[in-house]
Amino acid sequence: MASTAQSMHDDRVARGRRSSGTSASAACIALLRRDLVLAWRRRGELFLPLLYAVIVAALFPFALGPDPELLARIAGGVLLVIVVLAMLPALESMFRVDLEDGTLEQWLLAPQPLALLALTRVIAHWLTTVLPLVVVMPLLGALLNLPVKVLPVLIVALLLATPLLVLLGSVLSALAAGARRSGILLALMLLPLAVPVVIFAAGAIAAAQAGMPFIAPLTWLAAALILAIVLAPLACAAALRIAVES
Amino acid sequence: MSRSYLPHWIHWLGSPPNFYRFAGALRPWFMAVALISALIGLYGGLVLAPPDYQQGDAYRIIFIHVPSAWMSLFIYATMAVAGLVALVWRVKLAEVIAMECAPTGAAFTLITLVTGSLWGKPMWGTWWTWDARLTSELVLLFLYLGVIGLYNAFEDHRRGARAASLLALVGIVNLPIVHYSVQWWNTLHQGTTVNFLDPARSSIAPAMLWPLLVMALATHLYFFASLLGRTRTGLLSLESGKQWVRALVGGQPAQTTGAPT
Numbered sequence: 467m468a469s470t471a472q473s474m475h476d477d478r479v480a481r482g483r484r485s486s487g488t489s490a491s492a493a494c495i496a497l498l499r500r501d502l503v504l505a506w507r508r509r510g511e512l513f514l515p516l517l518y519a520v521i522v523a524a525l526f527p528f529a530l531g532p533d534p535e536l537l538a539r540i541a542g543g544v545l546l547v548i549v550v551l552a553m554l555p556a557l558e559s560m561f562r563v564d565l566e567d568g569t570l571e572q573w574l575l576a577p578q579p580l581a582l583l584a585l586t587r588v589i590a591h592w593l594t595t596v597l598p599l600v601v602v603m604p605l606l607g608a609l610l611n612l613p614v615k616v617l618p619v620l621i622v623a624l625l626l627a628t629p630l631l632v633l634l635g636s637v638l639s640a641l642a643a644g645a646r647r648s649g650i651l652l653a654l655m656l657l658p659l660a661v662p663v664v665i666f667a668a669g670a671i672a673a674a675q676a677g678m679p680f681i682a683p684l685t686w687l688a689a690a691l692i693l694a695i696v697l698a699p700l701a702c703a704a705a706l707r708i709a710v711e712s
Numbered sequence: 713m714s715r716s717y718l719p720h721w722i723h724w725l726g727s728p729p730n731f732y733r734f735a736g737a738l739r740p741w742f743m744a745v746a747l748i749s750a751l752i753g754l755y756g757g758l759v760l761a762p763p764d765y766q767q768g769d770a771y772r773i774i775f776i777h778v779p780s781a782w783m784s785l786f787i788y789a790t791m792a793v794a795g796l797v798a799l800v801w802r803v804k805l806a807e808v809i810a811m812e813c814a815p816t817g818a819a820f821t822l823i824t825l826v827t828g829s830l831w832g833k834p835m836w837g838t839w840w841t842w843d844a845r846l847t848s849e850l851v852l853l854f855l856y857l858g859v860i861g862l863y864n865a866f867e868d869h870r871r872g873a874r875a876a877s878l879l880a881l882v883g884i885v886n887l888p889i890v891h892y893s894v895q896w897w898n899t900l901h902q903g904t905t906v907n908f909l910d911p912a913r914s915s916i917a918p919a920m921l922w923p924l925l926v927m928a929l930a931t932h933l934y935f936f937a938s939l940l941g942r943t944r945t946g947l948l949s950l951e952s953g954k955q956w957v958r959a960l961v962g963g964q965p966a967q968t969t970g971a972p973t
Contacts, residue, residue: 641862645862645865
């Protein structure tokens with residue numbers, strides 16, 4: 467009985483795939499395009515994290531005084547903290563709207579693996595809300611008097627650290643999506659997981675600034691990123707299932 | 713039908729009313745032995761054990777600090793295992809146990825941090841330092857708080873328990889970092905002096921070791937007693953509409969969470 471039902475289901479799924487031609491990659495591309503179009507239609511919102519980052523970066527010289535040496539010494543760590551903080555507000559809404567309008571239920575019913583769809587959403591989220599931050603960071607680095615020779619290391623560290631943070635954040639965002647209020651909760655949950663990422667990324671920048679070898683922390687970050695690309699979507703899918711069921 | 717791989721008594725114990733009675737019967741014994749061994753351990757640690765040749769009497773805080781630190785890791789592992797059982801097999805009891813672990817674990821983590829900083833002031837000359845082990849223990853506290861916060865942010869406690877269990881499992885990567893931090897990074901915090909796998913390599917005096925182990929026994933038993941008690945109230949609150957809870961509180965229609973009136 468169960469096996470016939472299963473085979474009927476498989477048959478239906480197979481027919482559905484043939485008729486509409488939605489292979490996993492096609493579905494992911496469609497989802498990515500949808501997310502990017504939606505983000506572009508509301509492109510004014512994309513500037514809010516940037517504005518936030520610029521404001522926070524501008525506050526530091528006011529609070530600490532405009533001593534160039536002091537600013538140069540703290541710039542790397544400050545920029546990383548700014549990135550983490552500027553990512554937080556957008557992270558909360560990663561799945562919330564889709565949960566409210568029922569899109570997530572369609573994700574669960576879709577023949578494509580849920581983890582793959584979640585990974586696609588992570589990529590779209592990173593492209594729309596975090597990549598602009600990474601692009602603007604060298605500028606803020608210049609504001610904070612970060613030496614120019616450190617800029618490549620800063621960019622590589624950010625390119626490794628921010629996808630990792632978004633992957634970790636996607637799990638937490640999916641967990642918090644079903645909760646009543648999640649603003650400060652998300653920060654509380656992200657902090658423990660973000661600490662090692664910030665340590666290694668800031669460590670690479672500090673090492674480069676001191677003229678010491680900086681490859682080791684970067685490779686640690688890369689290893690963690692690869693691990694997270696494989697594992698985080700699976701955990702995110704499990705969290706989405708908990709968020710949808712009620 | 714399908715063969716059961718578990719002995720029958722585990723299924724019996726997994727039923728909330730059975731566990732409620734079982735925990736109620738077991739809890740006083742755990743608590744009594746915990747109190748007695750805590751008294752013995754504290755007497756042995758604070759009175760009988762000789763002063764340290766370097767640290768004098770100040771080292772005696774380890775009889776609180778070290779067992780609490782062990783408990784902070786042990787409770788997290790317990791919570792993660794219960795959370796895994798809750799997520800995989802959807803056992804209601806495991807959800808309650810996982811969630812009731814968190815406050816006790818957070819309390820032990822806080823005790824560890826506070827006693828550590830009290831000891832750090834005379835010994836290191838500072839209340840707090842951003843040392844690897846201190847930082848990872850602080851991160852552990854935040855993990856506990858995140859689990860508690862996520863659990864309480866849900867209207868539906870069962871969904872909240874499953875979400876928080878998943879968070880606990882994600883956070884388990886921090887456990888080896890806390891445990892091995894003093895070996896990986898040689899920083900201010902002193903290295904391991906108690907080696908369970910190879911007692912000959914332990915660098916702690918036997919007169920100091922036995923009160924420490926008795927204290928560890930006491931904290932473990934206290935945790936079990938507290939967990940059993942908390943799980944009992946958690947089950948009552950979760951099952952407040954059920955027949956067995958109504959019978960327990962005296963046949964009244966159950967609207968409250970089973971609090972005595």
